[in-house]
Amino acid sequence: MALLEVDNLTMTFGSLVANRDVSFDVEAGTIVGLIGPNGAGKTTVFNCLAGMCKPTAGRIVFDGRDITRLPAWKISRLGIARTFQVVRPLKEMTVLENILVGAYLRQADSAKAMEIALRCLKTCFLEDDRDRPAGDLTIGNKKRLEVARALATGPKLLLLDEAVAGLTSTEVREMVALIRGLRDGGITILMVEHIMEAIMPIADKIVVLDGGIKIAEDRPAAVVENEAVIKAYFGEKFSQRLKAMQQAGAS
Amino acid sequence: MKTTRFQQRDLVWGILVLLLAVLPLIPGVIGNSFRAHVLIMVLLYASMAQSWNIVSGYAGQTSFGHSVFFGIGAYGAGMAVVTYGLTPWPGFLVGALLAAVVAVLISWPCFRLSGHYFAIATFAIVEIFNRLFMVWDWVGGALGLDYPILTDGWKNFVWSQTKVGFYYGALALFILIFGIVRWIETHRLGYYLRAVREGQETAESLGVNSTAVKLAAMAFSAFLAALCGGFFVQYNYRVDPPMVMSLEMSMKFVLITILGGLGNFWGPLLGAMILIPLQEYTRAYLTVLGSGVDLIIFGLIIVLMMIKQPGGIMGIVTDFGARRRRAGARPDTGV
Numbered sequence: 001m002a003l004l005e006v007d008n009l010t011m012t013f014g015s016l017v018a019n020r021d022v023s024f025d026v027e028a029g030t031i032v033g034l035i036g037p038n039g040a041g042k043t044t045v046f047n048c049l050a051g052m053c054k055p056t057a058g059r060i061v062f063d064g065r066d067i068t069r070l071p072a073w074k075i076s077r078l079g080i081a082r083t084f085q086v087v088r089p090l091k092e093m094t095v096l097e098n099i100l101v102g103a104y105l106r107q108a109d110s111a112k113a114m115e116i117a118l119r120c121l122k123t124c125f126l127e128d129d130r131d132r133p134a135g136d137l138t139i140g141n142k143k144r145l146e147v148a149r150a151l152a153t154g155p156k157l158l159l160l161d162e163a164v165a166g167l168t169s170t171e172v173r174e175m176v177a178l179i180r181g182l183r184d185g186g187i188t189i190l191m192v193e194h195i196m197e198a199i200m201p202i203a204d205k206i207v208v209l210d211g212g213i214k215i216a217e218d219r220p221a222a223v224v225e226n227e228a229v230i231k232a233y234f235g236e237k238f239s240q241r242l243k244a245m246q247q248a249g250a251s
Numbered sequence: 252m253k254t255t256r257f258q259q260r261d262l263v264w265g266i267l268v269l270l271l272a273v274l275p276l277i278p279g280v281i282g283n284s285f286r287a288h289v290l291i292m293v294l295l296y297a298s299m300a301q302s303w304n305i306v307s308g309y310a311g312q313t314s315f316g317h318s319v320f321f322g323i324g325a326y327g328a329g330m331a332v333v334t335y336g337l338t339p340w341p342g343f344l345v346g347a348l349l350a351a352v353v354a355v356l357i358s359w360p361c362f363r364l365s366g367h368y369f370a371i372a373t374f375a376i377v378e379i380f381n382r383l384f385m386v387w388d389w390v391g392g393a394l395g396l397d398y399p400i401l402t403d404g405w406k407n408f409v410w411s412q413t414k415v416g417f418y419y420g421a422l423a424l425f426i427l428i429f430g431i432v433r434w435i436e437t438h439r440l441g442y443y444l445r446a447v448r449e450g451q452e453t454a455e456s457l458g459v460n461s462t463a464v465k466l467a468a469m470a471f472s473a474f475l476a477a478l479c480g481g482f483f484v485q486y487n488y489r490v491d492p493p494m495v496m497s498l499e500m501s502m503k504f505v506l507i508t509i510l511g512g513l514g515n516f517w518g519p520l521l522g523a524m525i526l527i528p529l530q531e532y533t534r535a536y537l538t539v540l541g542s543g544v545d546l547i548i549f550g551l552i553i554v555l556m557m558i559k560q561p562g563g564i565m566g567i568v569t570d571f572g573a574r575r576r577r578a579g580a581r582p583d584t585g586v
Contacts, residue, residue, distance in 0.1 A: 043368035052458060076458035084456075093442075100448040104439045105458035111438070153457055 001064065003028040003188050004049070004157055009058035011044050018044040019212045021058070026157065031179065031189045033199040033220070036093040037232055038207035041120065043085060045209070046161050049190075051075040068225040077105065079239035081155035083146035085192070091135030095126055095145055098134045116152055123147045124178065140171045147178065150182030159183065160191040164198040172198055200224070208232065260516075264433065271422055275415045288412035293527045295482060296412035300507035300519030302475035305432060307505070308514035309441065310468040311448030316357070317476050317504040319380045320350035322495035324477025325484040326390055333396040334406040338473065339408045339485055347477040354473030362465045377498050384492040395491025408485045417486055422532055424429030424482050428475050429520075435471070436516060444468055448514070476504070506553055512565025521564045525552075
C-alpha cells in the first residue's frame with residue numbers, strides 16, 4: 001500500500017474546475033514530482049492534501065487513513081508537512097523561533113524542541129541567520145526556512161511547493177542535494193516544480209497535470225518523451241513539428 | 252547565546268522584584284502617602300495591561316472588552332464580601348473562573364471567523380455588561396456594592412491604616428501575572444501565540460490548532476484580568492458598574508500596552524510607569540482644568556507614538572540597541 005493515495009480528487013471553485021478526477025499514488029521512500037504548465041492545478045492539489053482546501057469530491061488516504069477534509073493542523077499532526085510557494089515566514093520571529101514552532105509539534109519540552117530545531121537549522125544551512133528576524137532573510141534563505149520549519153514537524157511526507165523556484169543556480173544545486181538527503185533519511189517527498197533540471201534527476205516518478213487533469217504519470221525519462229506532455233508544454237504546432245523532426249532524423 | 256540572553260532577562264526580573272519588595276522599607280518612599288497610591292496603581296495597571304497583552308499582544312487578537320472581565324472579577328470579590336459575608340478569596344477565584352468562561356463563550360464564535368469580528372464583539376460586550384449590571388439587583392444594580400468595616404490583614408485583603416499592605420498585595424499580583432506571562436513566553440504556548448499572530452495559516456500548517464490556542468490565550472487573559480478587578484474592588488472598598496465595566500477602563504488596558512510595547516514582556520510595565528503617574532498627578536493637580544485632562548494627554552502621546560514608533564517604548568529601546576550594536580560592530584569588520 002502506498003503512503004499516499006489520491007483517488008479521483010476533484011476541486012472546483014464555483015464554475016472553475018481546478019482539478020478533475022486526479023488520481024495518483026506516492027510510495028513511501030520515493031520522490032514524486034508534480035509538474036504542469038501554469039494554472040494546471042498543482043498548488044490546488046497541494047492545498048487539498050494539506051487541508052487548506054476541502055476537496056469537492058474524491059478521497060485522500062494517507063498512511064492507511066482517510067484524511068479528506070481534515071483541518072490543516074490535524075493533517076500536519078498525522079505527518080504531512082508542506083512549504084508554501086509564496087514563502088510565508090513568521091516575520092517578527094527569528095529564524096530559530098520559526099523552526100521551533102514546527103519542532104514543538106512533536107515535543108512539548110522546550111529543551112528537546114530546541115534540539116530538534118537546531119538540527120533542522122543545521123540541515124538547511126541556516127546557522128548564520130539563526131537569530132535574525134525571518135522577515136529580513138534573502139529569498140533563498142526564506143525558501144530554506146520553509147523547508148526547515150516543515151522538517152521540524154517530523155513529517156513522513158513532505159510537500160514542497162516550488163522550493164527551488166527563484167533560487168540562483170548554486171542554491172538550486174544545494175537545495176536538490178538537500179532534498180535528496182531528506183529522502184535518503186526516510187522522508188517521502190512530493191514536489192511541485194517548474195525547474196526541470198531540479199526535479200528530473202531526483203524524481204522516481206513524475207505526475208503531469210494540465211488544465212486540472214492528469215495527463216501523464218511515469219518515470220522522468222519516459223515523461224519527457226510523452227506526446228501529451230510535450231503538447232501541453234509547447235503547444236500542438238511545436239509538438240507536430242518536433243515529431244516530424246524526429247521522424248526525419250530517424251529515416 | 253540565546254540561553255545567556257534568557258538568563259540576563261531573568262536576572263533583570265529578579266533584581267526588579269527584589270527592589271520593589273524592599274521599597275517600603277526605605278523611609279519616606281512610601282509611608283502613608285499619595286506616592287504609595289501611585290506606586291500601587293502602577294503595579295495594578297501594569298498587571299492589567301500584561302493580562303491583556305497575552306491575547307492582544309502575543310496572540311494579536313485585539314480585545315476592547317477587558318473591562319468586562321475586570322468587572323466580573325471585581326464583582327466576584329465584592330459579592331463574596333458584601334453579599335455573602337465571606338473573605339474575598341473565594342470571590343477572587345470564582346470571579347476569575349467566571350470571567351474565563353465568559354471570555355471563551357464570547358470569543359469562540361468570533362475566532363472561527365477571520366477579520367475584525369473579535370474586536371467588534373468585544374466592543375459590544377462592554378455596553379451589554381454595563382447595562383446588565385446596572386439593572387441587576389442581585390449584584391447591587393446601579394448603586395453597586397459598599398464594603399462594611401473589616402479587620403485589616405491578608406485574610407480580608409484590606410488595609411485601612413497604611414497602604415503598605417495594599418502595596419504588597421499589588422506586588423503579589425504583579426509577580427503572579429508577570430511570572431505567568433514570562434513562563435508562557437518561553438514555552439510552547441508562547442511560540443504558538445506568536446505564530447498565530449504572524450500567520451494563522453502558516454501556524455496551522457505546522458500543526459497548531461489556532462482556534463484552541465486563541466481560546467486558551469483569551470481564557471488566561473480574562474482570568475488574570477479578573478484577579479486585577481478583585482484587587483481593585485478591595486482597594487476602593489466599593490464597586491459599581493461604571494467604575495469597572497466601561498470603555499474608558501477597557502481603553503486603559505489597550506493604551507498602556509500599546510505605549511509600552513505590544514507583545515513585549517516589559518511593555519505593560521513601561522506603559523504603566525508613564526501613563527499612571529500622568530493620570531494620578533493630573534487628577535490631583537490639574538483639576539482646575541476639569542476632568543479628563545489626563546485622557547487628552549494620553550491621546551496625544553499615543554497618536555505621536557503611532558506615527559513615530561508603532562513598537563512603543565520597547566520599540567525605541569530595541570532600535571537604539573540595534574543601532575548601537577551596528578555602530579559597535581563596524582570596527583570589528585575591519586573594512
